[in-house]
Structure formats: C-alpha cells, structure tokens
Amino acid sequence: MTCRFVALGLHQTDMAWSIHTFANPTRFMRFSAIVLPYVWALAGAGIGIGLYLSFFVAPPDYQQGDSVRIMFVHVPAAWLSQFGYGIMVASSIMALIFRHPLADVAAKSAAPIGAVFTFLALVAGGLWGKPMWGTYWVWDARTTSTLVLLFIYLGYMALWVTIEDPNRAARVAAVLALVGAVNLPIIRFSVDWWNTLHQPASVFRLDGPTIHSSLLWPLFVVAIGFTFFFLGVMMVRMRAEILRRRVRTLQMQQAAG
Amino acid sequence: MTTSEALNTLTVTGLACVRGEREVFRDLSFRVGAGEMLTLVGPNGSGKSSLLRQIAGLLDITAGEILVEGSRDDLSVADLALYAGHLDAVKSPLSVIENLGFWAQFYGVPSEKIAAALEIFGLGHLGHLPAGVLSAGQKRRLGLARLALIDRPLWLLDEPTVSLDTASIAALVDLMQGHLQQGGAIVAATHVDLGLDGVRPLDMGHHGRGEHG
C-alpha cells in the first residue's frame, strides 16, 4: 500500500506540472462538496448531544460545582489544539517530500483553526481557573506550554501572510512546522523545569485520570463533535484557498491576454 | 483647487548639479514655453534624471536658477508640474482603479476622470485586477495614466517609453501631442525618437565635466 502510494507520487511529479496542479484540486473540490454536508451533520450532532449531556446529564462536581462544566469545552479544545498541529506536521511532510499539491493548502488551512482552538482552550482554562484559583491566569506548566503552542501557530500564520509567492511560502512554512514539531517537546520540558523551579502555589489539575466516568462520556462526544467541526471548517478553508489561487491565476491570464 | 493652470515659461539659467563628489553638469541654460517640448539626450550619467528631479524640486540645486512661471504668481511647481520617474508608484495590493483613484483623490480630481485615463492606455478592462498581477509594461502604463488624470501644464518624463510596446508608445505620443497642442510643455529624457512636432533636443553631454574640464 505504501509502495503504491510512493510510486504514484513519483509518477505524478514526472508529469507536466500544470496538469498535476490542476487535476488534484479539482478532484478535491468535487469530493469535498459531497462530503461536507455529512461532516457538518456529524459535527452538529456531536456538539449538540455532547453539550446536552454535559449540561443536563453530567452531575455537578462535589468540589467545583457547576463550574466543572467548562471542562467540556476546555478539554476538547485543548485536544484540537494538538490535533491541529498534528495535521499541520503531517501535511508539511507531504508537501516537502511528495510535493503533493493539496498538502500545503491543508497545512495553511489547518493553522488558524488550530490557533483558534488553542486560544479557546486558554480562555476556557482561564474562566475555569477564576473560581478555582481566584485569578484568570496562572503561569502553570500546562497553560504556559499551550501559550507557546499558540505563538508557534501565530508565527506560522505570519509567515504565510508575509511571503507573497505561495509556492515559496509553502516550502518555508513547512520547514517551520517541522522545526516546531521537533521543538515542542523541548519547550514543554523546559517549561516544566521552569515551573518546578519556582514551585507555584498548589495548582488544581484540570484533567487527567481522576475524571469520573459519568463526566467522561459527554467529554468524548463533545470532542468528536469538535473534531468534525474542525475538519468541516478546514475543508471550507481549503476550498476557499484553492479558489483564491484559481482567481489569482485567472487574473494573471486576464492581465496577460 | 487647481483647474487647468497654464504655464508661461520654464527658465533654467546657469544650472549646475553635483551628486556626491562628482559634478554632473554645469552652466545649463534653456527655456521652454507653452506648447514646447525639450528632449534631453546624452550618455548615461550626463544628468538627465538629475535635471528632471531638480526641476521637480526633488533634488538640490548646486548653482544657478530654475524658474517655473505660471499664469498666476501664487502657483508653485507643485501646482504646475507632474513628474513621472523610473518608478511607477503603483501599489501591488491595490486594484488598478484603487491605485488611480487614490491619486485622483489626492490631487482633488473628480473620480469620473479615472475611467477615461485608464482607457487611454488600454487598461479599462483591467480596472478591478490587483496591480500585482500586471506586467511591467502595464504597471508603467498605469503610472503614466496619472498624466491624463491630473491636469498639470508641465510634464517631466524620465524615460517614459521603457518597457512599453509599440501600441502603448503610440498612445503615449498621442497623449503628449494633445498636451502640447493644448498649451502644455514637456521636458523628457528619452532615447526613442517619438516623432513629435516641434521638439528641441538638449544634448546633456555638452554640459558634462568631460567637455569643460
């Protein structure tokens, strides 16, 4: 299976570049138009059912009361902040090695969504933290690592915006995404180190294995809903990006003709 | 603010230009009146661009005098002259119309004139495109369209035909001819014989350091 895929990739790069770039996105446009309604339906169902479960079925926490329900947004958002970066890394590898014409579009499209979910995780964490710690923001290891992840997302997006030529931007951005992937564990380690060094006041752990199973189910359903929502928005963004590039090509043709 | 002010004369007397340590030219004197055109010829470095920038007020005068006299006393170079240099002053992110629209607003020209100015250089159908997708020649035409848009009697043109095709050069020549007939004046540095009537050449090479020193 892998071999066939690699062979296909090589074969395609041998073909005329213009046909290659045109054919694949066209297929994606057709495919995504068919798939999108289902993705939205799954996202809607997941988020709807999950939120119903988390608001009306899940019991309030014996310590935290109703504010524990913020977790049902916070944890899935934190999951998607990682998921988004994973997609960027996978797409960047595809873009760099196989020169797949959709890969850089996928990476570019995933970044802002990942950034928004990272931001959402931070905001939800802060709102949760207020009744817990008495302050919206605490420089604990997990929060701080998430903040650094947000910066890497923003830097990646800034790179795309700054470089005009999409081909060059794609290449450079892919390198950044991969360097980021290598560096993220190091950053996390150093932040943990920094944090233990300063021994902060007792911090309530936001997640982990202590969650009761009656809370786990709604969490799982919301996370699935959020993930499909992520994929749906990503497809829409990819379609928009493909169309944007086509418009640009048409404009250049019009200017030339 | 300014409605087709007229130029009486452009008088240059004993003009000199020093750039860095090098004397580019000196003892330059000429006069251009309404309906006249002066073509600056000479080798590279003879100071054609410098002279145009001096007239435009964009370069210091080392010695001598430049007098731009309009039909009224209170008119300055800014009210009388329009400069088109090597660079097109075109912003890539803005559309063709937005580019020209800015200059129209900036010079207080009614926006109805934009379409006509674009049409002169065959850019009418490209108005909505971002200027970034234009070719070098098209950008140049967009820059030159300012001449048609903004009504100024004295045109200062620095190699206006660079990267233009034959059709565009013809359009430019038409525009210049019309300008001269309406009592405008032109000082242009160009290597191309534009075939305009009543053009006087000024050989900048004769005023360079090589001839005198």
Add this chain to the structure above:
Amino acid sequence: MSAFWALVQRDVRLATRVGGGGGMAVFFFLIVLSIVPFGIGPDLNLLTRIAPGMLWVALLLSALLTLDRLFQADQEDGTLDLLVMAPQPLELTVLAKAISHWLTTGLPLVVAAPLLGLMLNLPLDGMLPLMGAMLVGSPALSLLGAVGAALAVGVRRGGLLISLLVLPFYVPVLIFGVSASRAALVAVPGDLGGQSLLLLGAVSLASLVVGPVGGAAALRVAVK
C-alpha cells in the same frame, strides 16, 4: 482635506491587505510580555507590581516594529517622490501617515493590552486607567516614530536605525504613561496620577506638532 483622508484611507487599506502590519505588532506585544515570566518567575504578586511598566515597554517596542515600512515602502516604489511633490503640504502628508500607523498599530495594541494585563495579573481596577493612558499616549509613539522613519528613509538596515533614533524620544511617554497607569494600583501622593495623565496628553499634543514638522523636514532631505 480630501487629499489628507485619501492618504489615510490608502495606508489603512494597504496595511490590512498586506501582511506585516498591525497584526504582527500585536503578536510581538503578546510574545514579548509572555517571555517576561520565564525570566523573572511566575510569582503573581511580583507580576502585578511590574505589569504597568512591562506593558508600556512592550508597547513602545511593538510600535517601533512597523515604523520601518512607514516611508520606506513609498520610497521603494516611487510614491514618495510624488507625495513630496504634491500640492498638499508635506507636514499634512506625514500627519496622515502617522495617523494611519496609529490606526493600524497603536489602536490594536491598546485594545489587546487588557488581555495581556490579565496575564500579568493586573487587577481589573487597573485596566481602565491602563487603556486610558495608552489611548492618550500611543499617538505620540506614531507621531515621534514618523520622524525617525523619515530620517531613516533610504538607509540600509533602517529598521534598526529607527529604533536607536526614536527610543530616546519615547522616554517621556514611558514615564508619564506608566505613572498614569499605576495610579489605580498604588497609593500615589497628592494627585500625581491625574497629573501624569495630563502630562502624557501634553506630550502627545506636542508630538502632534513635532512629528509632522520634523518628519516633513527629514523627508525633504531624504528624497534629495
């Protein structure tokens, strides 16, 4: 006046269409401030105490960041020649450019400031004085910055030069700005908090004259 607003409108439009504008400055603002606790530790009381000062220092640096393109972009494509030659007084042209710089950089930074204040454990009571002071003081950053940007037109590595030229002029803004922002947090003898806000306003008003006049003088030299 239509020429003036045409220029403001064009610059805002360019800044929002091209990358590297205000968004980047806000990002820089955010990242610089987030780096601070790594250096001094996450002690919330300490962060509260230094928050106004850090926010202002970061504001100055972020405002500097986008100054290097203020005139340089126009110089590179020939627009600057035409702006200098135009009938509109060059002072007004510089003012228009400074205003658009403030709209696309200063204003977004002021809007982002409370969020960062939250991260530095600035009490909610302190947010309004902080934003108020930044709103009053940030125009001075764009106006004085315009002089530096005009001086550095056509210079290689101009961005670095601008920082060196402009930062000394930012000192009064920093002093009065921090003092006005701290008023709600610590007991200030007499009415120094209100006074410093007035003085900050005075600095901005003075910059309203110094910026355009100095910037125009610098540009006239720069194009020649």
